[in-house]
Amino acid sequence: MVSGSAALIRQYFEEGWYPCGSKGCSKQSINPSGSLVKAILMNGAVQTVKYVQKVPAGNILEKVHEYDNNAGMGLINMVNSLPIKGVNEMNAFIINNLPINDGRSDYVLVKTKTCGGSIDSIRATLSWYDPAGSVNCVQCLINDLDLVVEKISETNSVEKKFYPNGLKSKDRKNNVERVRVVKSVSETFKITVKASNLATQNQKYSLVVTGCFDKLAEKRGI
Numbered sequence: 001m002v003s004g005s006a007a008l009i010r011q012y013f014e015e016g017w018y019p020c021g022s023k024g025c026s027k028q029s030i031n032p033s034g035s036l037v038k039a040i041l042m043n044g045a046v047q048t049v050k051y052v053q054k055v056p057a058g059n060i061l062e063k064v065h066e067y068d069n070n071a072g073m074g075l076i077n078m079v080n081s082l083p084i085k086g087v088n089e090m091n092a093f094i095i096n097n098l099p100i101n102d103g104r105s106d107y108v109l110v111k112t113k114t115c116g117g118s119i120d121s122i123r124a125t126l127s128w129y130d131p132a133g134s135v136n137c138v139q140c141l142i143n144d145l146d147l148v149v150e151k152i153s154e155t156n157s158v159e160k161k162f163y164p165n166g167l168k169s170k171d172r173k174n175n176v177e178r179v180r181v182v183k184s185v186s187e188t189f190k191i192t193v194k195a196s197n198l199a200t201q202n203q204k205y206s207l208v209v210t211g212c213f214d215k216l217a218e219k220r221g222i
Contacts, residue, residue, distance in 0.1 A: 017082070018082070044077050044080035044082070045075055045080075051064060073178060081210070093210075104195055106219065107218070122183050127177075146196050147192070148164075151189055189213075
């Protein structure tokens with residue numbers, strides 16, 4: 001199922017479905033990187049079952065929490081993953097395997113709008129291929145990128161920050177980071193990727209943002 005879903009994502013971009021959600025609506029064919037396909041699969045995932053059976057304890061159940069070792073980011077949901085006309089109402093914004101220099105930030109600014117269906121959140125997922133760590137490493141992440149989503153007020157101040165993977169601060173361990181924010185109409189969000197601590201001069205990354213929104217601005221290398 002995972003392999004088939006990844007193949008469909010490749011086909012989606014190669015046949016020009018992005019960003020409008022119908023075949024050939026874009027004349028540009030995109031060759032999606034592995035990191036982008038991975039980000040899309042994880043970005044659209046939904047919560048899995050509430051409990052799992054503990055083995056070998058028999059009938060003892062253990063509660064499942066999002067991002068834990070049982071659930072991860074959830075179950076793949078292709079309808080939740082990319083815009084498809086007549087199937088869902090959502091927008092998508094992607095960055096496909098582009099480099100970011102150490103100490104620099106890229107961001108996109110979006111404003112939420114009304115959509116039909118069940119699209120009730122802004123989702124953003126960052127993915128990159130980290131260089132290999134050393135054997136028996138304690139801090140194994142080599143190039144640390146950070147994903148932060150900020151809710152921006154009408155006076156352009158930050159109302160609230162949202163960190164990835166269910167955390168209350170930056171993730172220092174993983175090379176996939178996801179933020180999900182339940183949104184209302186006409187809210188503005190700034191979605192930032194920052195190269196905060198790289199061992200190399202730059203690091204390629206992919207980003208996907210989905211939801212019901214209009215893109216207001218996009219800046220890189222600031």
